[in-house]
Amino acid sequence: MHDPAVFRSMHLARFNAAPAIFVAPGRVNLIGEHTDYAEGFVMPAAIDFATLAGISPRSDGKIVIYSENYAEEKVFDAAAPAVASKHWSDYPLGVVAILTGEGHKIPGFSLSLWGDVPLGSGLSSSAALEVVTMLAVTSMIGVSYPGPVLARLCQRVENEFVGANCGIMDQFISANGAKDHALLLDCRDLSFKLAPIPPNVALVIANTMVKHSIAGGDYRTRRAESEAACAIINSHRGGVPFLRDATLEDLEKWGHEMEPKSLLRARHVISENLRTVACEKALEKGDMAEVGRLMAEAHRSYSQDFEGSCVEADAMVALAQDIPGLIGARLTGGGFGGCTINLVEQSHAPAFAETLGGRYAAQFGIVPQIHICHASDGAHRLE
Ligand code: GAF
Numbered sequence: 551m552h553d554p555a556v557f558r559s560m561h562l563a564r565f566n567a568a569p570a571i572f573v574a575p576g577r578v579n580l581i582g583e584h585t586d587y588a589e590g591f592v593m594p595a596a597i598d599f600a601t602l603a604g605i606s607p608r609s610d611g612k613i614v615i616y617s618e619n620y621a622e623e624k625v626f627d628a629a630a631p632a633v634a635s636k637h638w639s640d641y642p643l644g645v646v647a648i649l650t651g652e653g654h655k656i657p658g659f660s661l662s663l664w665g666d667v668p669l670g671s672g673l674s675s676s677a678a679l680e681v682v683t684m685l686a687v688t689s690m691i692g693v694s695y696p697g698p699v700l701a702r703l704c705q706r707v708e709n710e711f712v713g714a715n716c717g718i719m720d721q722f723i724s725a726n727g728a729k730d731h732a733l734l735l736d737c738r739d740l741s742f743k744l745a746p747i748p749p750n751v752a753l754v755i756a757n758t759m760v761k762h763s764i765a766g767g768d769y770r771t772r773r774a775e776s777e778a779a780c781a782i783i784n785s786h787r788g789g790v791p792f793l794r795d796a797t798l799e800d801l802e803k804w805g806h807e808m809e810p811k812s813l814l815r816a817r818h819v820i821s822e823n824l825r826t827v828a829c830e831k832a833l834e835k836g837d838m839a840e841v842g843r844l845m846a847e848a849h850r851s852y853s854q855d856f857e858g859s860c861v862e863a864d865a866m867v868a869l870a871q872d873i874p875g876l877i878g879a880r881l882t883g884g885g886f887g888g889c890t891i892n893l894v895e896q897s898h899a900p901a902f903a904e905t906l907g908g909r910y911a912a913q914f915g916i917v918p919q920i921h922i923c924h925a926s927d928g929a930h931r932l933e
Contacts, residue, residue, distance in 0.1 A: 552600070554932045557664060561604035564616055565660040569604030570689060574682035574929035576600065576667035577674045577723040578755055578891045579882045580732050581848050582826035584856060586717025587773060588780070588793035588819050589738040591826040593745065594719055595753065595925040596727025601665030601678040602932070605686040608658035615642050618664035628658045634711055641676055642683040644711030648703050649684075654691055661686065668919065670761035672888025676712075677720035680704040681929045685725075689931065697726040697928065698740045714764050715773060716884075727928035734830040738794060745833045747925050751877065752899035753891060756870075756906055757919040758862040760887030768886050772815055772858060779808045779816035793819045811857075818856035822848060838877045841893065845878030858885030862914060866890045869909040875902045 554571045561569040575596035582592035608614065613626040617638055624639045626632065632647040634640045642663070646656050661683065667675035681704050688695060695703065704721035708714045718737050727733060731744040747753070762768070776793060783800045784790040790800070798820055805813045825844045832840035849867050853859035863881040867890055870879040875898020882891040894902045903920040910918045 552602070552666075554602070557602050557604055557662070558933070560618065560664075561606065561660070561662040564662065565606055565614070567606035567660060569606045569660075569662065570686065571932040572603045572605075572682050572685045572689070572929065573600050573932050574603075574678045574685065574724045575727055575926050576678050577720055577727065578753055578889070578923065579719065580891060580893070581829045581845060581880070582719075582822060583848065583852050583882070583885070584772060584776065584858065585794075585819055585822050585826065586719040586737040587715070588776065588823075590792070590794040590819065590823040591734060591736060592719045593732050593734045593826050593830055594723040594727075595732040595747065596723050596928050597673065597753065597755070597923040598926045599665075599667040599673060599921070599923070600926070601663065601667060601675070601682045603682040603686040604662040605690050606660050607690060608660055611658045613643075613646065613656075613658055613661070615639055615661045616663065618662065628656060632711070634713065638679075640712050641679040641707065644707035645680060645683040645687055645704070647711050648706050649687060652703070654693065656687065656691065659687070659690060668757060670763060670888075671757050672762070672883025672885070673755070674720040674724060674883070676708065677704065677724045680707045681721055681724040685929050685931070698722065701725040701740075715770055716764050723928065725929050727926060729927045730925050732830075732833065732925060734826070738792075743830065745830045747833070748836060748838070750896045751838070752894045752896045753923040753925065754894045754899055754903055754906075755882075755921045755923055756866050756890045756892060756903075756910070757921075758860070758866050758887055758889065758910075759916050759918055760860055760862050762884065762887035764884040766886075768858075769884055772856060772885075775809070775812045776815035776819050779812040782807050782812075794823060796820050814855040814857070818851045821851055838893070842876070842878030845880045845893070849880035852881055852885065856885070860887055863887065863890060865913055866906070866910055866918070869913070870902075870906055873902050873905050874898050
């Protein structure tokens with residue numbers, strides 16, 4: 551279905567109109583977890599799982615959205631205010647709401663959607679859906695936003711319409727990713743640097759098959775705990791509105807005033823920022839041993855200090871350790887389930903995937919999906 555011709559025929563058959571077709575990828579985060587909303591650093595890559603959107607204008611004032619994945623069509627009145635209903639259509643509808651709030655008049659349109667980003671697996675299927683819809687709708691009304699602005703608007707869909715308190719990482723990488731590169735993003739000013747992924751390194755994504763949504767309570771709780779620690783530091787020395795501005799020395803000085811869990815969450819975020827910047831430097835130098843060491847330390851911190859992992863993800867990381875070709879492994883994304891990212895020497899990748907899958911199935915009785923992915927370009931028009 552990544553073939554736009556098949557997608558075009560599907561839209562044409564349903565809506566009797568030729569669509570403009572857009573694509574937006576999911577993502578995997580190599581390092582920098584729960585640092586984005588602390589205005590820190592992240593280093594994700596867009597992957598070759600993506601969502602496609604076909605759009606054509608309508609003259610009846612309706613917004614008709616069809617999801618091929620859900621085999622479901624939803625019809626809305628373009629003139630009526632959009633309301634969220636905890637349904638997949640919240641994401642495209644939220645795009646309309648945010649654009650309307652920005653002063654754009656959105657006419658009726660038909661939108662077809664299809665994607666292969668695994669849902670609820672921490673690979674940002676919702677960000678891909680927001681970004682592809684934003685690109686499709688803005689292009690239909692003749693508006694062109696720079697990638698970082700488009701990403702911010704999509705983050706607002708999530709924060710203000712869907713009601714998930716996420717940071718900017720997922721929408722940013724889906725909109726701005728680059729083939730064969732990870733992207734070191736400064737979530738404070740959205741400046742970024744592309745970090746080449748060596749051609750002999752594969753991104754092996756292992757799905758624990760444990761689903762988790764960032765709209766759930768754990769993400770919110772962890773965020774609140776880390777922000778509480780930040781408030782204590784800020785009350786002492788000021789100028790620390792976000793953990794991005796805090797240091798490990800701050801924790802030594804004022805950690806005793808924090809709730810024990812807050813202290814641990816903050817230690818993860820502060821140290822993760824340091825690791826993320828260091829990891830980009832190591833990648834630039836081609837020092838893959840250092841990349842692997844930083845990923846291992848990042849997983850330990852995510853699991854033990856942030857308590858953002860789960861038994862299955864910890865096992866998936868542990869089971870990978872002695873498989874030939876592994877450079878580094880860690881849980882990726884919002885946490886509490888989802889996928890691990892394994893950087894693996896390309897020549898070993900197929901055998902690595904098979905061994906890891908077999909070991910995980912033997913331990914948990916669940917066959918995990920394991921994907922050998924490549925870093926891809928961000929959202930763009932296909933035709
Ligand atoms: C989810 C969120 F959407 C991101 O903003 C980020 O906070 C991530 O979890 C954790 O790093 O993917």
